[in-house]
């Protein structure tokens with residue numbers, strides 16, 4: 567019989583729920599919360615011996631890992647913390663794991679400050695930046711520029727469906743930056759007023775592709791056409807090590823309810839109660855169909871399809887897209903700025919070729 571999954575402390579479960587529901591969101595913030603949750607697991611573990619402690623920490627990491635698939639900062643955080651777990655006793659394992667989580671969180675904050683200084687050097691006094699979504703790495707560049715005395719203005723894309731642009735607008739206004747909020751579809755029109763497009767990243771692939779909030783790639787293509795440079799602010803925990811060995815980055819598909827309420831769905835389909843899973847079983851075609859001549863047919867994909875016609879509505883809600891490196895001018899990290907095509911050298915230096923998944927061990 568397989569061993570039961572080790573229990574994880576409630577704080578880990580609630581952090582995982584918050585990440586999945588995007589109450590905790592943003593790649594760096596997710597990484598920070600995941601490291602904190604592992605520290606809490608270590609602190610509150612009641613494991614009786616070292617192997618049991620290790621199993622619990624791995625289970626906690628798996629619980630966090632399975633929340634959202636795209637931002638690589640999450641597995642990179644889990645790897646970092648679990649690599650620091652060291653010792654032969656529960657006491658040693660506890661203290662080293664907590665120290666490792668704290669060290670990760672410190673590095674995260676320092677990296678953001680450093681990349682902010684690098685990014686700020688690209689911004690001139692009087693520039694206008696166009697932003698997409700809400701990125702703490704991107705905002706760190708603006709903050710550093712403001713602190714060095716530069717005056718900036720911002721055109722902030724709303725960023726449907728979750729409107730994280732509103733968070734960006736609020737933060738920029740608190741810093742005294744004049745903000746023009748626009749709907750996503752107005753971006754091309756306002757690019758003529760922008761000196762930079764400034765975005766963050768959830769993952770960066772070895773070829774320099776940038777995986778960021780849905781809408782980034784269209785913005786970058788339009789910016790290239792208008793001659794506006796695109797700057798991606800991404801500390802190195804956003805570099806996706808699996809892409810060094812040919813893996814691609816999974817794009818998260820989120821629930822359609824972020825786009826459509828049930829009432830809106832009903833208005834489109836003409837059906838007030840149109841959720842497929844809620845359709846009453848007696849509305850479905852029978853398993854067998856008796857034709858007028860008495861012949862009996864088994865229900866087929868064709869008859870199912872006919873039933874669906876006119877009632878089903880497909881809604882797709884990808885959370886991220888991929889911007890090819892040719893549309894990106896610079897990736898700004900805590901190690902300096904890189905043309906996207908050369909980011910692979912930094913990835914090799916930081917990660918090597920082989921990547922483990924310590925939560926599976």
Ligand SMILES: O=P(O)(O)OC[C@H]1O[C@H](OP(=O)(O)O)[C@H](O)[C@@H]1O
Nearest residue numbers: 591592593594701702703766767779
């Ligand atoms: O790490 P920082 O720069 O804060 O955020 C990076 C990215 O994380 C966000 O994803 P989501 O809102 O969690 O889906 C956005 O796509 C943002 O650009």
